[in-house]
Amino acid sequence: MQNKGFIKVFSIILTAICLFYLSFTVVGRQYNKKADQYANGDLALKSQYLDSLSTEKVYLNYTLKQVREKEIGLGLDLKGGMNVVLEIDAAEVLTTLANTDDPQFNQAMRETVIQNRRGSASDFISLFQQNYEQIDPNGRLANIYSITMGDRISPTASNGQVISVLRDELTSVANNSFNVLATRIDRFGVVAPNIQKLDRAERILVELPGITEPERVRNLLQGSANLEFWKTYNVSELGLYFNELNSRSSEYAMAQRSALTAETTEVGNEANGDEMEEGTAEEDAAIQDTTNTIGTTIITPDGEEKKIVITKSFVEYFNQPYFAMSGAMGPVVGTVSKLDTAEVNFLLNRFKDVFPADVRFKWGFKPVDQRETYFELFALKGDGSRRGPALEGDVVTNARADQGQQGSAWEVSMTMNSAGASRWATITGAEIGKSIAILLDGYVYSAPTVNSRIDGGRSQITGNFSPQEAQDLENVLRSGKMQAGVRIVQEDVVGPSLGQEAIRDGFVSFIIALVVLFIFVIMLYGIIPGMVINGALLLNFFFTLGALAAFQAVLTLPGIAGMILALSMAVDANVLINERIKEELAGGKTPRRALEDGYKNAFSAILDANITSIISGVVLAIFGSGAIRGFAITLVIGITASFLTAVFLTRMLYENRMEKGKWLNLTFSTGFSRAMFRDYNFTFIQNSKGVLT
Template sequence: TEATGEVVADNAAAETTNDADSLLAKIGEDKPETQAAKSMEEFAKQHPLFAILQINQYNGQLASGPVVGIADKKDIAKINEYLNMKQVKDILPRNLSLKWGVKAIDEKEQYFYLYAIKMTNRDGTPALGGDVVTDANADFVQQAGRSEQQVSMTMNAEGAKAWARLTKENIGKAVAIVLDDMVYSAPNVQVEITGGRSQITGHFTPEEAKDLANVLKSGKMAASVSIVQEDVVGPSLGQEAINSGVISFALALVLLMFYMCAFYGVIPGLIADGALVLNIFFTMGILASFQAVLTLPGIAGMVLTLGMAVDANVLIYERTKEELRAGKSLSKAIADGYGNAFSAIFDSNLTSIITGVVLFYFGTGPIRGFATTMIIGLFASFLTAVFLTRIVYEALLAKDKLKNVTFTTSITKDLLTNPKINFLAARKVGYLIPAGIIVLGAISMSTIGLNNGIDFTGGRNYVIRFDQDVKTDEVRNMLDAQLDGSVSVIQIGTPDQVRVSTNYKIDDNDPAIDQEIENKLFEGVKSLLPAGTTLDQFTGQYIQSSQKVGPSMADDIKNAAFLAVIFAMFCMAAYILLRFRDISFSIGAFASVAVTTLCIISFYTLLWKVLPFSMEVDQTFIAAILTIIGYSINDTVVVFDRIRETIGLYPKRDRYQVINDALNSTLSRTFNTSLTTLVVVLCIFILGGATIRSFTFAILLGIIIGTYSTLFVATPIAYELQKKKINKKAAAEAGK
């Protein structure tokens, strides 16, 4: 079907009962109720249409407004076939259009309304096009002492005039809102509506009101949308992959909790673990209240949230340890630990939230899913780590329950206590390593290229039904050996049916390619077919449908994703400049994030033909890149915050020493945060199944490269720029 992108405002049949009787009189004189003496089989033979179309009633109740019939969804295709017959069209009025309602009328979603719409324009165009709608929103209104959903619609000046005329002419009658030849609503006109603002009320659920508002907004689309395929599909990750993902995530969470207890002690570890669990509950609860669907990009946002939630606790504990080593009492050390860590936590979280807001505003689809989860998770993380854990500590201190707490264990007592690593001395080598990776990646990109997934290249879809239930992972592994390219297999409809998508020779339009792919599909899944099955039997009986489709991620969406990421990076740099009042920090942070992203892309173009698992560049890869951008900037801001603090305390100290000291003093925090996040992602990588292995591999690379970039790219670049500024200032003073 083709979406017109229009809101149709047509005069529907006003006298419903009379219209129904008129239709019955023209198509067939006998009504179903007069056939009580006849068998249903005999009636169906004489009146096949009315045997499956209930005229103007449902469960003995008359339908209202422009509704002329009700039918079971399984009969809709046959009814359409009857209504499109030439002899039927010749009888029906030319200005009558019969359209189905988009939503079922019963809880089982089995029955649908058939609407009779009177077309006012001879050419069949709508009386009022959707391009006049400037905005539409779903909100609540008080009706008869209770709150109900309504949809508010605003039109431009031209639409307002036409709408006023139409509503004046049709008071007491219904108008239909139609998209894709489906009726979304048919409200009655109560009064003339002027000014271009209208409210549509009814017994809407929040979801129905939101859908109707979106339909009205869709009238503003500049171009039509073609629905290439519509199916009911199973989980895109596959049930086995989902189960594996849940198990791996739970195991990672347990290991993370154990790590915190082993590194900081039982009581501090348990308090941090409690905050982590609350963070997950808060995030999931808010997502559930928004009725959000948790997709793979959303899971990426949750992984990033876990890493940052742990990071906040690690920052607080590391600063508390420093205060204890300085000889302060436990209560004073905890208070100062929270106070000194607050700025780093605030800056790193706010920088990431700014990134999320930009991505949500400019992004679409998977990018918005990632941004939503990340923003919610960061707010939850800030609340649990900074405020709730402090309440627990204050309560325990008041009851004198923390006598021997040192925030260390026998294993970690002397670990990274006073490191003296000269990071800046290795800065030139630090620059060369990522530069070499990026150069090799550029060469590989120009020769080998990336393993672009079906999202970017388009491909062919084949729906295959087997004689028994099959596993999607098993089918995909069978076909990987046959098809040189991206292969995606998902359950569709029932467990014995799958949809195979492949971009094998997608640019080749030779008709022989289709036969070649069908042969490869047959060879790949032959072991799942009955013995003796031939290729002709496979293509004729087992392949239910096949089609060639364009990229599901269109160029405008890819461009939006690219612009969103770039703009987000600039916004991060601008915030750091505003907060730190030094452009060297902004440039260093921007360079670090850019280097990390380019290195990941380089590894993907260098390794996708070498590693034993798929390394596709698709929507999940974009989600992984977004995760790493958020993670990398968070790490960098924490180090910069310590540099700023040290410069404030010792403004005349040599900048080389200041930055090296800052890197060493935050090394324990960098090590802990990177290791804990690595544990989470590594568990998902190993146990999460093949479907999300490429996604988690990208995040693993990002954690390692992002940590490296903070130490050997962002901070050294900031030092180089600050040194030039200091030398220039010194030369100017010497010249006076």
């Protein structure tokens, strides 16, 4: 066989890659098992355990969070979870762009909304165009949209041209919403979510495996994006207020500690007096329960209930308390561990009367350390009588991330409309030397310092941005271009018990099919050829799983079906090869010559069959979605792996053994196969006469 060295090296490299990526699944499953044992059925406790280790390096310098991201993900049908189809409020987008009271326009919009909610094969914009032209056959959409979109739509534009621009605008809004949803879901902490745009521009598919709180997900997904620009305080301006807060929080913490100590002592004495003969287990349980009456239950920004007990002063919760450092400048109050943010929020809210009425505190979106443990707290300054943001994000018309001149650091350019540009010039002129915080959904993404007054609405945001950070900031700024709500048009919740049942049934059926197949090929070709085929099938399965892990694909029941089908095609390839070898042996050739000719003569048939199947799989993967796409991807990977194992690796094994003088007496047949396919004689024509007459 030619290129034997290349095939050997390629196989070794492929095996190493598959082992590397599959090892993450093994490690992740081990920690998941430890979490189950620790939580003992308490999902909240399990989540807390995994979160506490998420930034710890647990394997090959990878954190547990990175390990879990590299696992083979399980789809909804295997793990349980939530499948949601979201629809952008296209009516709101088109109405906002039009800004008109035209009765025909409003009537067409109402009818389109009704038809769309009843269900239609056409997208929203196509329905709107049909309804508008039916209501007013001579109506011109350009007369409406050229007023507010004069830079893109001329007064003489046809309805088709206007619809094309509106379709682009809706696609842009959908892209912005997609980015916002991806960010929210990432913050929600779902492992291996699937977010994709559907054929209709206004619809987005979201699959969240392992979700156990559907109501929280609904609230998370349906909220509108809220981009805001806030003025900020320098922490040095708030020094006296922080000193007062620290003093009062210290007294509060001391009272909490005293109450906790007193109640623990009282419960411990009761346990000792009443149940001395029961040992220490009951005492420990009683003492642990004392925190049920001490502390406060709060609702976190993510909607979770959390009970907190304040045992430290405000400053002691900070890893880096900038507000307590002399000469500190800028809006960052300090950095706090993610485990202590609830306590800091509680103290800021309890003693909010300490600060001026326009002070607002918000957390940074991204952690500041490599272990993703610490987050920055920003001091914002409310503007106007409402003490809110200085500027809303809907004034942003465009944003773009670019690398600076001569390969310098990345920067983000931002453009505003005329109203926003005027207000922006006033804000930046008054805030020179201070920071303007950019918030999305209540989290600070960036807080650039104003160097000079910015006229014309064109701004450059610079900093030590990586390409990804610059792209993220661009997406954040674009999300405020059009605030459009989303609604859930389809929702399916799969319980974890159903997912476990599907895993068990799928695994059992797969094992049964594999065992029957192994036994059959051994009965058909003998022990050695049969075991070679079985080994090739197992190697094919290993390569397929390794490829899925490397591509971070999600395994579903249709995907398992695709793997089984690929295994059956791998069997076909081995059967073709072995049958051709048998024919060559029957022709009187030596085993080594028969082996060489058998592989050579079967190659073209195997190649043709695999190529046609791969083409079908690629078409399904491109045009299909969900279960169909999962089936197609695993099928294509499995067929490719089967070609390598059946055509090349098995041949290398046979040639290696025969070169060493072994396996030279193989016949590739057994008594069973000879009895079934050569010696068995049944005259179908003669015996059919008795049946037909």
